[in-house]
Amino acid sequence: MKPPEWDKDRLWGRHQAKKLRPRPQRLMEELLPRVEVTPETVFERTQAHGGPVWLEVGFGGGEHLAWQATHNPDVLLIGAEPFMNGVAKLLTQIEDEGQENIAVRYGDVKPLMTALPDKSLERLFVLHPDPWPKKRHFKRRMISLPFLKEAARLLKPGCELRVASDIPDYVRWTLMHVQMHNRQSADFEWTAECRADWTDRPEDWPQTRYEAKARREGRPPAYLRFTRT
């Protein structure tokens, strides 16, 4: 079966919640242009870095991305997020903590992924993707056959795709789509050997804002790790 085309021109969800306060507004105007990557500039940025590159899809408030950048100073962390308030929040952390190894894609991750060369990523994170629970919206879900095809193209062998979700249906959806992808091309291996491997948060996997909210509301997440074979 031919996988559906990736809906490259559509972006779902909200882009702005509330007006920015003066500091985040200043950071959007002054800091964002210094750290921003676009599909046109991302190749050059990764080449200039020369070392490992990790990508986080939909970083929300950027807590996980900022943590990874601090703890992995030799890695270039690229984060993509179309929600302005989230981008501004990450910029605040960058200004406070001074990480120089973060690049921000303000917008849809899909054209950015398309612009990256084969085997250019060592890690790819999709943490608590929008669940889109209604059946007629399933096609908006980030985890999809076209996404997995791109992920397989971009990840180096032995490197990792990490997906977290607190929605049982999305966890099943992810496992099912990985299985469907593997039937076409056996690119991913789910590394879990026992229940704790997906129920217990690994030490190098800090909690995101969505995860904290889900836990408060009694929905423990699943931490899925897939190795690019």
Ligand SMILES: C[S@@+](CC[C@H](N)C(=O)[O-])C[C@H]1O[C@@H](n2cnc3c(N)ncnc32)[C@H](O)[C@@H]1O
């Ligand atoms: C449910 S939130 C989770 C945020 C964060 N990962 C966390 O765990 O706190 C999903 C995020 O994905 C972002 N998103 C949705 N579609 C996206 C796309 N095409 N490219 C990049 N980010 C996207 C949304 O703006 C939103 O911030």
